[in-house]
Amino acid sequence: MLQLDTRLSISLSRASELKDTIQDYLKIKDHIPTGFTTFEQFLQQKERILTAFQASEHNWQDWKWQISNRITTAEQLAQFIPLSEKKIADLNTIGKRFRWAISPYYLAVMDWNNPDDPVRLQAIPQIQELQDEKGELDPMGEEYSSPAPGITRRYPDRLIINVTNQCAMYCRHCQRRRNIGTIDRHLALDQLEQALDYIRKNPEIRDVLITGGDALLLSDSRLDWLLTELDRIPHVEIKRIGTRALVTLPQRITPELAAILEKHPPIYINTQFNHPREVTPEAKQAIDRLIKAGVVLGNQAVLLRGINDNPHVMKKLNQELLKVRIRPYYIFHPKKVLGTAHFSVPITTGIKIIDQLRGQTSGLAVPQYIVNAPGGLGKIPVSPDYAKVIAKDHAILRTWENKLIKIEF
């Protein structure tokens, strides 16, 4: 073994090399806004919304108040955000084709003075939605993988129940915008019964994802009933819930809802934070409540042009999520959904992001990058090319720092 001072000198030199590799992120990271660093602005905007609605803090914390006071017209929106006459006309035109609605909470999260704000871009329609000629309404072929009402089945041991088309906000990049329609509707009870029957009759199904729309927009009693019925099916081992309520309607996570979820373990909730600005103190309160109830939380971000198609923003997002105890799980490549082409990015962008996360930050902050195969053929994990050569007796692999190493078998 080398002398102590030589070992120390090598270690110091390596530590200094590692320090150098993170300098570009350190320079930028404090300039990427989060829901915590912009909380003052949030509070001021929230106050203005409450005044305009003549509402109280009590109303604000009531998720049903949030839903019934969603902003759905350009005229309402213009009370809060400076909008040109053209933008107002555009919003009215787009609204006739693609419905939009923004919860008062999510309105308070965005930056009212910045038209390029990443939160705003997810919520306020842009005229490009009507100029997309390549997108399809159902690129995933979900309509062709539904063996029973409300069910989507694309894998051997798991399936989805789509329990509602309602969401607190209609995200402009939504892959299920074909379901949004013009009115909110939950799956009828008899259809839910048929979906449950399908699960009962197929014993290989061990994992059920309850989603929508937003699954947490079901009433407490309907959710409790559904989770109880699933618990009664011996082969259902885990329940998952797909919701964006933590991002767009954290008020939905009431103590009563948390108590219901706590009765039905194991429950996994996957949500969709796309930008660190969405990780707010109000969201954290809701997250804490879920974690206390024993719910395991994961994030499925969607890679979106102008919102998070940047390695530094994605790193910050994932690090902020870990701080509030949400595990970054997937980054989805955006699908070719009609009206969303302006958010699309090449696959190379996603690969570059993963390449710049791996090694540069904890593995916990590196989600899997997923491209969904068209036609319902499932998720394809896509990674940077770490394996350069795989031969019978050796492999040449690339490290996160681009060093090639040879492994002999």
Ligand code: SF4
């Ligand atoms: S919450 Fe999900 S389902 Fe609802 S509009 Fe947003 S992306 Fe679509």
